[in-house]
Amino acid sequence: MQAKINEISELLLKNDNYLIVTHERPDGDALGSSFALLNILKDSGKNATLLLPEELPDKYLDFVSHDYRDHIDAYERAGMSWCISLDTTSPDRAGVGMRASLDDLKMQVINIDHHPDNQLFGVHNLIVPDASAAAEIVYRIAHAAPDKWKISPASATLLLLGIIMDTGGFRFDNTSADVMNISAELLRLKADHHQIVTNMFYSKNLSYVQFEAELITNHLKLDNSGRFAWIYIPDFLVRRYSVDMKNTEGLIEGLRSIAGMDIVALMQRKDDGYKVSLRSKNERFSVAKIARQLNGGGHEMAAGCLIKAESLQSAENILVAHVERIFNEVQSR
Numbered sequence: 001m002q003a004k005i006n007e008i009s010e011l012l013l014k015n016d017n018y019l020i021v022t023h024e025r026p027d028g029d030a031l032g033s034s035f036a037l038l039n040i041l042k043d044s045g046k047n048a049t050l051l052l053p054e055e056l057p058d059k060y061l062d063f064v065s066h067d068y069r070d071h072i073d074a075y076e077r078a079g080m081s082w083c084i085s086l087d088t089t090s091p092d093r094a095g096v097g098m099r100a101s102l103d104d105l106k107m108q109v110i111n112i113d114h115h116p117d118n119q120l121f122g123v124h125n126l127i128v129p130d131a132s133a134a135a136e137i138v139y140r141i142a143h144a145a146p147d148k149w150k151i152s153p154a155s156a157t158l159l160l161l162g163i164i165m166d167t168g169g170f171r172f173d174n175t176s177a178d179v180m181n182i183s184a185e186l187l188r189l190k191a192d193h194h195q196i197v198t199n200m201f202y203s204k205n206l207s208y209v210q211f212e213a214e215l216i217t218n219h220l221k222l223d224n225s226g227r228f229a230w231i232y233i234p235d236f237l238v239r240r241y242s243v244d245m246k247n248t249e250g251l252i253e254g255l256r257s258i259a260g261m262d263i264v265a266l267m268q269r270k271d272d273g274y275k276v277s278l279r280s281k282n283e284r285f286s287v288a289k290i291a292r293q294l295n296g297g298g299h300e301m302a303a304g305c306l307i308k309a310e311s312l313q314s315a316e317n318i319l320v321a322h323v324e325r326i327f328n329e330v331q332s333r
């Protein structure tokens, strides 16, 4: 059932005992929206807990409660009535209890997301594709009953973190007038903009920057059109620079920043194939479409998939063929 913002706000006010989950490899929006909702529920007198699927990238540690690791084990203690899923397209992407599926929890799921391809797996589904971030939806829920829901400065910071990360610092096409108004309101609620910017954009250590430089210098590849650039990240480089892969969230933005590129990708070896992250600079070149064709998914301009191939060469060939098909389709339109 598709729900409205104020219906979910009322539902959350009326009930209690919430377990919050988000997707695997949580990003700024997953964490920002989840921890903000956890705070907002608790600050407003509700019982709530959060399940985290895994360790967090270092740059996020200042924003989450220090006992966040306890939440990883919360699966065992999850005597909760409702499960709130945030920023998560489908149950198999949810990082519940170290990859157990949402179904195992046998709870009523409130599914809150902004991905247009969300699979509507909840009892209540609040899918807002025009919201820039799940954090924006959480703000709108709290704003629907402003005298009942408390947004503390810490919650405002988490919500702004989610919005800043999912809009690429207000660069992506999802940067709407609404999201600017909401961000202004979050600043009025004492969101710590300085801490967000410092941790997200000015906190790479030197060896990591050198790792990025070597990737760009020696491992960048271009297809025949010259408009698709990709990098396969070799394991030996990861070891040489002691890179913790959980800290590489911003890497692909470096590729997207190159003039003349319409689509960019990062590839990495995974147990059963090659994990591909895709970004586009223009909605005409839908990487969501490419990802879907390869059994993945995502947004028009940011998507991902796993290519099952025997060798890197054949995975790259498959990827290049799909990207070039999009280029040809758009041209011939």
Ligand SMILES: [Mn+2]
Pocket: 029, 030, 087, 114, 132, 133, 134, 166
């Ligand atoms: Mn998001």
